[in-house]
Amino acid sequence: MSDGLAVTPGGWQPLPEWQRDVATHALSRRDRWPHALLIIGRKGIGKRMLALEFARALLCEDPDASGDACGMCLGCTYVAQGTHPDLRVIEPYVFDDEGNAMPVDSIAIDRIRELTEFTHLSAHRSRAKVAVIAPAEAMNASAANALLKTLEEPPEQTYLLLVSHQPARLPATIASRCLRLAAPQPDTASAATWLKARGVDRAELVLAQAGGSPLLALDLADPSLQRQRDSLLDELARPERLSPVALGAQIDAGAKDERKARLGDALYWLLTWTADLAAAAAGASPRFHPDRVEALSRLAARVARVPLFRYYRALLQQRLLLAHPLQPRLVAEALLFEYRTLFGRG
């Protein structure tokens, strides 16, 4: 779709409190706004929200004296609705005939070609045009190459906002042409307040599960994910009674995309649990599952440490391969069988 009306999930939202200072500071210097800004920081702290806030301010038709968006004009309204003709949000999604977004593994070159065409058209409403690419490291090599041309010869009044969780994965030729902005990480109290305002129960606990990332915590707070977590962690806490085949069968239910997603979720719980187990074995407190400290220290006493670290690395590897799991059930079974071998008799 190239008419710009295809909207990826999650449009503009009011900026969370922990992003406000950095946004205010950046917008106070908007007369010198860079052609390309690279917003970096951990996943799930609201970098994309920050990018969309910048987009709204840059496209605002009546910004206030401090450079902030007015929130009232048509430009602001269209950004909030995700329909501004001078804004493109490029993410790893493709759109079907009805305009529904479906997630894909990478941002392909045709999306960047659309972007290049867009930057060479004259702006519809305001003088500026803004494109958000999130995450920028999702661009495949040819897409990144195509973007490089726009970065080298930037059209007038065109602003690129690149969002990246892993800037080291970006080609140096891209990263070096962007001004970097580190998105701030929220402290526990402001992140928990933000989650509670969104109706999340046990916000501190879910925030711990997310490693301190509030947006990830918001996803993890989903009741069905919490049920999956509780039952998987119960099983992991008793490795001698753990049934990889039964758990593999649970992952195998439903359509292909569901199986893949369920494997990804299970892998997340397994990874965070293993990280906590390694911490407990080293005498440290669990970071992700503080409510399971008893089970973790009991297991830590009988876990084989070197195989545990090897297992953790294997899980990280498996997560990288998650885009193309051959058989979600078999992957889960193999990982759980291996988990069982980590423990001596308890």
Ligand SMILES: [Zn+2]
């Ligand atoms: Zn406005």
